[in-house]
Amino acid sequence: MEASTQSIAADSISDLCLRDEILGAGGWSVVYKGDFCGHEVAVKTFNSQVRRDVEERVQRHRFLKEVKALKALGQREIQLSQPDMTDAQKFIVNLLAYSNSGGVPGPAPNGHFYTILELGHSRLDQWLRRPRSDQTARRTDSHQMWHFDFCDIARSVFAALHCLHVRGLVHLDVKPQNIMRFGHQWKLIDLESCMSLADGSVSIADITPLYASPELAQAVLCRADPTATGLVPPHPTMDIWAAGVVLLDVLAEGCCFDEMKASLDLAALFEEEAVLNEGWFRWLSSSEPLDLHSLFAATPGACKLDHQLELFLDPILTKEPGLRASALQLRDHQFLNVHRQGRHQVEKVFSSLQAVSPAPFHISFRGVHLQLGGHNGARFETVGSKHLGHRLPFVNSEVSDILVASLAPDDLVCGEGMSRCSLASNQNPWWWELEV
Ligand SMILES: Nc1ncnc2c1ncn2[C@@H]1O[C@H](COP(=O)(O)OP(=O)(O)OP(=O)(O)O)[C@@H](O)[C@H]1O
Numbered sequence: 048m049e050a051s052t053q054s055i056a057a058d059s060i061s062d063l064c065l066r067d068e069i070l071g072a073g074g075w076s077v078v079y080k081g082d083f084c085g086h087e088v089a090v091k092t093f094n095s096q097v098r099r100d101v102e103e104r105v106q107r108h109r110f111l112k113e114v115k116a117l118k119a120l121g122q123r124e125i126q127l128s129q130p131d132m133t134d135a136q137k138f139i140v141n142l143l144a145y146s147n148s149g150g151v152p153g154p155a156p157n158g159h160f161y162t163i164l165e166l167g168h169s170r171l172d173q174w175l176r177r178p179r180s181d182q183t184a185r186r187t188d189s190h191q192m193w194h195f196d197f198c199d200i201a202r203s204v205f206a207a208l209h210c211l212h213v214r215g216l217v218h219l220d221v222k223p224q225n226i227m228r229f230g231h232q233w234k235l236i237d238l239e240s241c242m243s244l245a246d247g248s249v250s251i252a253d254i255t256p257l258y259a260s261p262e263l264a265q266a267v268l269c270r271a272d273p274t275a276t277g278l279v280p281p282h283p284t285m286d287i288w289a290a291g292v293v294l295l296d297v298l299a300e301g302c303c304f305d306e307m308k309a310s311l312d313l314a315a316l317f318e319e320e321a322v323l324n325e326g327w328f329r330w331l332s333s334s335e336p337l338d339l340h341s342l343f344a345a346t347p348g349a350c351k352l353d354h355q356l357e358l359f360l361d362p363i364l365t366k367e368p369g370l371r372a373s374a375l376q377l378r379d380h381q382f383l384n385v386h387r388q389g390r391h392q393v394e395k396v397f398s399s400l401q402a403v404s405p406a407p408f409h410i411s412f413r414g415v416h417l418q419l420g421g422h423n424g425a426r427f428e429t430v431g432s433k434h435l436g437h438r439l440p441f442v443n444s445e446v447s448d449i450l451v452a453s454l455a456p457d458d459l460v461c462g463e464g465m466s467r468c469s470l471a472s473n474q475n476p477w478w479w480e481l482e483v
Contacts, residue, residue, distance in 0.1 A: 060144050060161060065090055071170070073224075075109065075239065081163070088143060089164045098159070107153065109239050110145075110160040114152045116241040117142035117162075119214055138207035140227070140236040141165040167227035167236065171200065171293070174228060175300050198383040200226070200297055203233035204290050205383075208283070208374035211235075215244045217281040221289035222258045223296055248278040249285075256324045257304050260288035261366040264331035267322060284368035287377070291363035295342070298352070303342070337364050355382055 060083070068080040070089055075097050081090040093106055120135040144163040146155035154160050169177075204226060211218055218225075220240040227236050240253055251267050259267070266279035295303035311326035322328065339360060343352050359382040362372040377383075 060146055060155065060163060063090065063144075063161070063163060070167075073237065078164075080166070083143060083163055086143075087166050089166045091162045091164060092159050103154075106160060110162070111152055112241060113162060113237075113239045114142065114145050116211075116216055116238040119216065120210060134206055135210040137232060138203050138234055139210060139238075140167065140229070140234050164236075165229060167229045167234070169228050170224055171226040171228075171233070171297075172223035172302075175223065175296060197294070197297055200233050201290075201294055202378060202383045204235065204293065205374045205378035207235035208286050208290060209378050211241070212283040212286070212374050216241050217244065217283055218286050218289075219249060219281060220253070220255060220258075221286050221293060222255050223293055223302075226293065242281040244281060246281060249281050256327055257302070257308060258289040258292050259328070259331065260285040260368065261331045262368050264328040267328050268325070268332060270322075282368065283374065284371045287363055287371045287374065288368075290374075290377075291360060294360065294363070295339075298343070298356075307342070331366075334366065336366060339364070358382070 062084050064082040066080045066082070070078045070080055072078065072094060075093055076091050077094045079090045079092070081088050083090075093101070093110075097106065117139075120139055121133055142162060142164060145152050146159070146161040147153055148155075204221070208218065208221070218235065218238065218241055220237060221235070225235060225237040227234055242249065249263065249266070251263070251270055254263055254267070262279060262282070263285060292304060307330075308324070308327045311330050312324055314326050339352060339357060359380060362370060363377065365371055372380075
């Protein structure tokens with residue numbers, strides 16, 4: 048049984064078959080599920096309103112920006128399920144192919160622009176709002192499991208940003224809606240707003256206020272001042288701030304700044320507001336530091352704000368861009384790199400399982416039999432789960448979450464080969480067997 052190593056010809060999309068299923072939509076694009084070279088994929092194309100109202104030149108520019116950025120990262124002609132992915136392939140959505148005209152990226156013969164991307168499973172904002180089973184609720188309550196998720200997301204986001212920043216690129220639209228889970232891996236998506244450091248100034252009209260950095264807020268306010276230029280060049284520190292706000296959302300399990308922004312904007316309404324979101328931008332650009340304690344006082348995240356976490360967040364959410372840590376420093380931060388061992392091993396097992404044939408296999412876990420319906424792209428489907436008491440499709444990461452939730456981090460031991468793995472803990476020796 049061999050891993051799928053089919054290389055995809057990135058210059059041809061003649062094999063593409065679009066399904067009716069819409070995976071998501073943004074201000075510009077709609078993303079469909081599709082089939083391409085024997086794989087389920089995500090197909091991004093401009094929505095009908097953009098196609099109708101926006102000049103072709105502008106559409107082409109936006110399309111090329113994303114294709115170019117993804118190509119600069121080496122996200123091209125990848126082999127699905129390849130064992131040794133680069134960090135860029137691991138932490139940023141992979142580009143499988145794109146429409147072209149005359150051999151260069153451009154519209155397909157029907158006039159539409161297409162980027163064919165690997166298929167993601169759930170966005171961070173959706174994941175934060177997910178309904179929780181008892182199992183997951185218990186997991187969230189457990190400090191250790193919360194720490195796993197937080198570190199996993201933070202490490203992935205900073206690793207992705209590091210890949211961009213070392214290539215002189217700035218994402219400029221880091222937000223939970225642009226972070227997706229692909230199997231067990233969180234990745235950054237939507238590189239359409241990406242700019243190179245040499246690209247001139249950030250388009251203020253495109254920024255997402257909640258995740259805007261203080262220096263961008265300053266630029267927005269300056270723009271309203273006829274004596275100032277309001278132009279600001281892209282800088283990696285802008286992504287670091289936005290990633291910090293995303294992490295606050297993860298801690299709050301929601302949208303952390305939502306209420307604060309609403310009240311600041313409301314207050315500004317009674318003054319002469321010249322700029323949309325002015326109250327919020329004024330607070331952001333002021334020298335008043337972010338007070339994490341009061342911010343979290345009324346949220347479920349409050350209990351999670353311990354001294355170590357505060358030390359980690361400080362150099363991310365400082366309003367002074369020059370004091371912000373780099374993506375590399377944060378990716379390798381000690382706070383994110385504890386307790387990884389057990390989860391990594393489980394994920395290694397499931398990643399390897401993805402590489403075997405789609406035949407169903409069975410897991411006996413703590414005396415409970417799980418029959419998994421083999422892999423379907425990056426997805427495992429349960430065909431029956433006595434453990435959970437009902438049929439439930441889940442991605443491999445959730446299987447590993449369930450397993451890890453029941454384990455101390457260093458308890459897991461992978462056995463020889465892929466046909467058998469063992470779990471062991473000091474308290475309970477557990478075994479699960481994989482019959483492939
Ligand atoms: N690779 C993918 N796999 C699955 N779904 C995806 C993928 N890429 C995007 N989506 C879905 O499509 C939505 C829109 O995609 P994307 O954010 O790239 O479009 P956009 O129009 O540029 O968005 P925005 O206007 O917010 O910048 C995403 O929020 C997500 O739900």
